[in-house]
Amino acid sequence: MEKYYLTTAIDYVNGAPHIGHAYEKILSDIITRHYTQRCDDVYMLTGTDEHGIKIQKTAASKGITPKELCDENSQKFKDAWKALDINYSQFIRTTDEEHEKVVQHIFEKLLEKGDIYKNSYEGLYCTGCECFLNPKDLTEDGLCPDHMKKPEVVKEENYFFKLTKYKDAIIKHIKDHPDFILPEFRANEVLNQLEDIQDISVSRAKSNVQWGIDVLSDPEQSIYVWIDALSNYITALGYDTENASEKFKKYWPCDVHVIGKDILKFHSIYWPAFLMALDLPLPKHIFAHGWITIDESKMSKSLGNVISPTSVLETFNLEYPDAFRYYMASSAPCGRDGNYSDNDFKEKVNAHLANSMGNLLNRTLSMLVKYFDGEVKPEFKAENPLAKKALGTIQIVKNHFDNFEISEAVLAINSLVDMTNKYVQDNAPWTLAKEEKMTECGQVLVNVLDIMCIISALIYPYCPNIAANMAKQLSFDLKTKLDDLTADNIKCGKLIEKEDIKPVFLRVDSELADKSAKKQ
Numbered sequence: 001m002e003k004y005y006l007t008t009a010i011d012y013v014n015g016a017p018h019i020g021h022a023y024e025k026i027l028s029d030i031i032t033r034h035y036t037q038r039c040d041d042v043y044m045l046t047g048t049d050e051h052g053i054k055i056q057k058t059a060a061s062k063g064i065t066p067k068e069l070c071d072e073n074s075q076k077f078k079d080a081w082k083a084l085d086i087n088y089s090q091f092i093r094t095t096d097e098e099h100e101k102v103v104q105h106i107f108e109k110l111l112e113k114g115d116i117y118k119n120s121y122e123g124l125y126c127t128g129c130e131c132f133l134n135p136k137d138l139t140e141d142g143l144c145p146d147h148m149k150k151p152e153v154v155k156e157e158n159y160f161f162k163l164t165k166y167k168d169a170i171i172k173h174i175k176d177h178p179d180f181i182l183p184e185f186r187a188n189e190v191l192n193q194l195e196d197i198q199d200i201s202v203s204r205a206k207s208n209v210q211w212g213i214d215v216l217s218d219p220e221q222s223i224y225v226w227i228d229a230l231s232n233y234i235t236a237l238g239y240d241t242e243n244a245s246e247k248f249k250k251y252w253p254c255d256v257h258v259i260g261k262d263i264l265k266f267h268s269i270y271w272p273a274f275l276m277a278l279d280l281p282l283p284k285h286i287f288a289h290g291w292i293t294i295d296e297s298k299m300s301k302s303l304g305n306v307i308s309p310t311s312v313l314e315t316f317n318l319e320y321p322d323a324f325r326y327y328m329a330s331s332a333p334c335g336r337d338g339n340y341s342d343n344d345f346k347e348k349v350n351a352h353l354a355n356s357m358g359n360l361l362n363r364t365l366s367m368l369v370k371y372f373d374g375e376v377k378p379e380f381k382a383e384n385p386l387a388k389k390a391l392g393t394i395q396i397v398k399n400h401f402d403n404f405e406i407s408e409a410v411l412a413i414n415s416l417v418d419m420t421n422k423y424v425q426d427n428a429p430w431t432l433a434k435e436e437k438m439t440e441c442g443q444v445l446v447n448v449l450d451i452m453c454i455i456s457a458l459i460y461p462y463c464p465n466i467a468a469n470m471a472k473q474l475s476f477d478l479k480t481k482l483d484d485l486t487a488d489n490i491k492c493g494k495l496i497e498k499e500d501i502k503p504v505f506l507r508v509d510s511e512l513a514d515k516s517a518k519k520q
């Protein structure tokens with residue numbers, strides 16, 4: 001694998017980030033970190049989507065300019081991703097000058113090509129979706145099914161993109177590439193939507209939508225959000241219609257667009273059509289994740305149950321975001337909806353990270369110190385009965401990642417942790433020590449520590465800080481590529497001093513969490 005280019009959806013800045021936005025960025029960061037363990041050149045793009053009527057209206061309601069609102073909220077997204085250790089390579093804002101300029105060029109190119117034409121139009125516009133809705137998709141009461149709001153009747157002259165021209169080519173692409181849309185069950189939904197696809201509006205009258213990029217040849221119109229937003233994936237790389245930068249040549253086509261299921265249509269129908277119109281290759285995969293609910297309810301401002309990712313870190317007094325990342329990443333099977341609840345969070349991270357994984361390392365290192373003064377003797381390196389399972393788990397985890405099965409990969413890692421715990425119980429090194437079978441005792445401990453190195457590498461994308469703490473105590477190089485990992489990782493000689501043994505994850509304190517819940 002020569003390079004890996006991953007993009008996330010770019011978030012609307014009409015509000016602050018919540019844990020639904022965070023879920024996507026965490027999954028994306030985990031995928032990116034996993035591929036850094038397999039490839040030297042990995043690039044992750046994220047950012048904010050800053051134009052459109054929604055932002056214009058929110059800014060007006062606050063008495064500030066749209067740009068002020070964008071600056072303020074875009075920073076909140078950056079801050080949140082920093083707190084969650086989201087290690088992106090680039091953060092694009094659709095108000096970046098370079099992006100705006102290239103979007104204008106893209107629009108003009110499609111206009112010249114005849115793929116964009118002007119027409120007068122009457123339709124039902126949902127500001128929440130930032131798109132026109134098909135009347136047959138509304139609820140019985142005539143509401144947008146996603147936002148439960150009545151769409152506005154809009155009658156104006158708009159530019160239209162000839163989506164219908166690309167319909168057959170897109171259907172063929174989806175059918176010929178079963179892994180284009182993942183998970184696979186979503187592809188059928190897209191094929192159904194393609195059946196009655198129409199040409200789409202790609203501009204709005206400037207008189208109605210001021211906060212948008214001007215159409216270069218017709219400044220009375222502003223470019224409508226999706227052509228603007230989707231183009232970020234190529235403008236960020238320095239693409240322009242007349243020349244493709246070195247960076248663009250290197251990273252495009254994209255390996256995966258990570259998005260939520262609600263915006264799959266835009267990514268698997270509109271975007272491929274725009275790319276075909278620009279004569280550019282299509283992305284390799286579009287991975288649509290599910291939605292996160294809070295205590296099984298949809299997150300919404302009106303229900304007052306919106307949770308910010310940083311508030312979870314504060315509530316539980318977490319030094320690192322690892323536990324939250326771990327919990328979110330394992331909250332739902334691939335592509336399905338997941339749920340966040342404080343209690344479940346506490347239970348899961350305490351059980352998995354503190355009790356199973358953390359304790360296993362702590363106990364084993366403590367025994368090495370107690371019985372051998374922290375030293376690994378050459379005779380402790382023996383055939384490791386856990387090696388086959390551990391090396392097999394690396395392959396299983398890689399396969400899961402290739403299908404974006406992030407929570408399924410966690411299950412595989414946990415099963416390796418459980419098996420290693422069972423090996424300790426079954427072989428009882430404390431009994432071996434009592435019976436003065438010191439070589440056997442040392443072998444059991446070193447077998448476990450060798451596997452703990454593999455576990456630290458596998459858990460790294462989810463819990464980078466915990467993994468670093470583990471690796472430090474094991475003198476293991478976390479930069480080792482997954483394909484270079486063996487089951488022989490622990491070096492002979494002094495491994496650790498008693499005072500250097502530290503728990504890698506402290507149990508989440510339930511009293512602390514309860515107190516802070518009462519405060520609210």
Ligand code: MSP
Binds near residue numbers: 024230
């Ligand atoms: N701006 C568009 C995306 C343009 S991409 C070229 C948009 N923004 S959004 O802020 O509404 O959503 C950003 C991402 O967050 C989307 O992928 C969306 O699916 C995801 N989520 C928003 N709420 C979510 C949950 N409650 N749960 C999981 N993901 C959710 O759409």
